[in-house]
Amino acid sequence: MEREKSTHPAVMTSIEDSPVPRKISPIDEIWTNAHSLKTATTFLKDRSDSHTPLHLQNFVSGDFTPTVSSSAGSWIDSFNPKTGALFAKVPCTQPDDVEAAVQAAKAAFPAWAKTSRVERSQYLQRISDLIKLDREKFAVWESIDQGKTLERARIEVDRAVANFSYFATYILHEQTAARMIDGVALTYEHRSPAGVFALISPWNMPLYLLTWKLAPCLAFGCTAVAKPSEITSMSAFLLGRVFQEAGLPRGVINIIFGDGPTTGAALVASPLVNGVSFTGGTETGIAIRQATAAQIGKHLSLELGGKNPTLVFSDSMLPEHRDRTIRIAASAAFENQGEICLCGSRIYVEKTMYDDFVRHFTDYVAKTYVLGQTVGAVASLQHYNKIRGYLQLAAKDGATFNLGGVPAALLPPDDDDITVISNSEERGYWIPPTTLTNVPLDSLVLKDEIFGPVVTISSFQDEQEAVSLANDSEYGLAAVLLTADGARMRRVGEQLEAGMVWVNSWLVRELGTPFGGMKNSGTGREGGDSSRDVFTVVRTMHLPSF
Numbered sequence: 001m002e003r004e005k006s007t008h009p010a011v012m013t014s015i016e017d018s019p020v021p022r023k024i025s026p027i028d029e030i031w032t033n034a035h036s037l038k039t040a041t042t043f044l045k046d047r048s049d050s051h052t053p054l055h056l057q058n059f060v061s062g063d064f065t066p067t068v069s070s071s072a073g074s075w076i077d078s079f080n081p082k083t084g085a086l087f088a089k090v091p092c093t094q095p096d097d098v099e100a101a102v103q104a105a106k107a108a109f110p111a112w113a114k115t116s117r118v119e120r121s122q123y124l125q126r127i128s129d130l131i132k133l134d135r136e137k138f139a140v141w142e143s144i145d146q147g148k149t150l151e152r153a154r155i156e157v158d159r160a161v162a163n164f165s166y167f168a169t170y171i172l173h174e175q176t177a178a179r180m181i182d183g184v185a186l187t188y189e190h191r192s193p194a195g196v197f198a199l200i201s202p203w204n205m206p207l208y209l210l211t212w213k214l215a216p217c218l219a220f221g222c223t224a225v226a227k228p229s230e231i232t233s234m235s236a237f238l239l240g241r242v243f244q245e246a247g248l249p250r251g252v253i254n255i256i257f258g259d260g261p262t263t264g265a266a267l268v269a270s271p272l273v274n275g276v277s278f279t280g281g282t283e284t285g286i287a288i289r290q291a292t293a294a295q296i297g298k299h300l301s302l303e304l305g306g307k308n309p310t311l312v313f314s315d316s317m318l319p320e321h322r323d324r325t326i327r328i329a330a331s332a333a334f335e336n337q338g339e340i341c342l343c344g345s346r347i348y349v350e351k352t353m354y355d356d357f358v359r360h361f362t363d364y365v366a367k368t369y370v371l372g373q374t375v376g377a378v379a380s381l382q383h384y385n386k387i388r389g390y391l392q393l394a395a396k397d398g399a400t401f402n403l404g405g406v407p408a409a410l411l412p413p414d415d416d417d418i419t420v421i422s423n424s425e426e427r428g429y430w431i432p433p434t435t436l437t438n439v440p441l442d443s444l445v446l447k448d449e450i451f452g453p454v455v456t457i458s459s460f461q462d463e464q465e466a467v468s469l470a471n472d473s474e475y476g477l478a479a480v481l482l483t484a485d486g487a488r489m490r491r492v493g494e495q496l497e498a499g500m501v502w503v504n505s506w507l508v509r510e511l512g513t514p515f516g517g518m519k520n521s522g523t524g525r526e527g528g529d530s531s532r533d534v535f536t537v538v539r540t541m542h543l544p545s546f
């Protein structure tokens with residue numbers, strides 16, 4: 001079916017409509033033959049039957065090209081988390097090919113940096129429109145690749161669309177500060193693009209989080225080499241085609257695939273890279289900071305792990321508020337299988353309402369978050385085993401399993417059979433929403449980022465204890481506060497060691513607000529002006545006043 005050309009007004013004006021001339025590559029086969037769940041499933045079955053898994057290709061200087069490394073045979077297997085089946089091969093790009101991609105971004109930088117805001121805004125809006133046109137294709141492949149439900153994937157594609165359209169408008173209305181020095185001089189902030197960026201994204205919300213970096217990077221006139229997680233490379237692979245269709249100048253955005261130690265490490269360490277925007281685990285954030293320590297002027301934005309508290313005060317469990325409280329706490333716990341850095345995995349309830357909360361919460365979760373329907377598979381076998389290890393530890397520590405994967409959780413960790421712990425007939429990395437009570441305060445289940453469909457529910461006596469428990473973590477990314485008391489919203493909320501605090505809501509996102517964490521949850525913020533600070537350099541000009 002021939003897709004309608006975008007009729008977005010911005011598109012029909014100054015942008016050259018002829019797409020970048022394409023070399024035929026595996027992307028073409030997907031683009032025409034696998035654009036829905038049905039056709040993608042057929043595509044994968046045909047590939048599986050013929051033992052020819054899809055081989056992804058890097059997108060460098062506007063073309064999909066096999067890398068030297070891929071011809072050297074260094075490939076990474078990519079699996080479908082819902083079935084455990086191999087479905088794609090991802091090139092593990094070697095340092096020489098990484099450097100070639102960085103060179104392409106560097107070569108494209110001077111011209112892109114000089115484009116007008118209006119032109120960059122039009123490119124961003126065109127990209128947004130093109131992703132929207134292919135919403136279902138992106139959602140289907142994200143769901144197959146990451147394990148999330150198709151419905152959840154659609155939501156995240158919509159968020160990716162919004163990322164580009166937000167920054168398309170932001171740069172048209174960007175303001176800068178000007179000040180007078182007592183009538184003697186005029187000062188103002190002059191900003192220019194910071195240069196070439198490494199954009200490194202994780203496997204939990206692959207498209208959404210990569211576009212959260214790509215959009216401001218493009219908006220502020222920078223060029224980039226993007227590297228998605230080797231566990232979930234599909235949506236980045238599809239994005240390359242969108243950049244071609246948008247007519248983005250060659251080399252402005254380059255997308256390479258590979259792992260962290262080989263590909264990612266070479267990318268962040270390149271002396272030609274002026275900045276790194278990274279989202280992922282804290283350990284990796286530390287490694288990146290160490291690797292770039294000597295390049296002291298390199299911009300770093302590190303959005304890392306979290307172990308976020310949800311505080312439930314008794315007044316939020318009164319009949320008029322209870323449904324909202326339960327819904328928010330459950331959503332924060334189990335959306336995207338708990339694979340969101342903002343998830344509320346430590347629930348603390350005021351003692352007087354503890355039993356009431358546990359009962360209503362587990363009843364609601366059992367009905368609302370159903371494995372295989374509203375809850376997907378976790379992203380990889382490695383992650384599945386990590387989570388199962390924590391469930392076994394919880395059992396050893398004497399936790400009570402109020403809901404979820406008790407029987408299989410106790411299986412020995414070296415059981416290499418992917419034992420299905422759901423009622424699904426499929427094999428795969430399925431872990432049911434699991435709720436734990438009676439978890440000892442010193443248990444690693446309460447300390448470590450599990451990053452899956454596992455939450456603990458503990459109690460507190462009063463506000464002081466609630467704040468103390470919430471802040472008793474090496475992380476400080478997000479927090480949820482549920483109360484009907486207006487004064488308490490500020491009194492408690494402003495004491496929480498978290499970069500973002502949601503009161504009687506969760507994951508309500510205004511893209512202009514600073515997004516990021518404190519303590520081991522990272523360095524820097526992104527979003528609106530914060531993204532501008534990441535992707536631009538500023539010089540304060542002083543003009544004599546006349």
Ligand SMILES: NC(=O)C1=CN([C@@H]2O[C@H](COP(=O)(O)OP(=O)(O)OC[C@H]3O[C@@H](n4cnc5c(N)ncnc54)[C@H](O)[C@@H]3O)[C@@H](O)[C@H]2O)C=CC1
Pocket residue numbers: 200201202203204227228229230258259260261263264265266268279280281282284285287288303304305306340341383386449450451
């Ligand atoms: N904050 C978040 O959204 C996320 C947090 N996590 C947490 O981190 C833990 C570890 O997850 P991983 O899959 O290992 O994520 P990771 O943090 O290792 O991977 C994230 C990205 O960083 C890249 N990377 C890894 N090592 C690198 C290096 N030395 N230099 C440059 N890039 C590098 C990876 O290839 C991937 O693209 C998870 O179990 C979870 O607890 C994982 C994913 C997302």
Ligand SMILES: O=C(O)/C=C/C=C(\O)C(=O)O
Pocket residue numbers: 204205209279280303339340341342507509
């Ligand atoms: O912005 C959002 O809605 C979610 C962001 C999630 C992350 O940054 C993460 O999981 O790392």
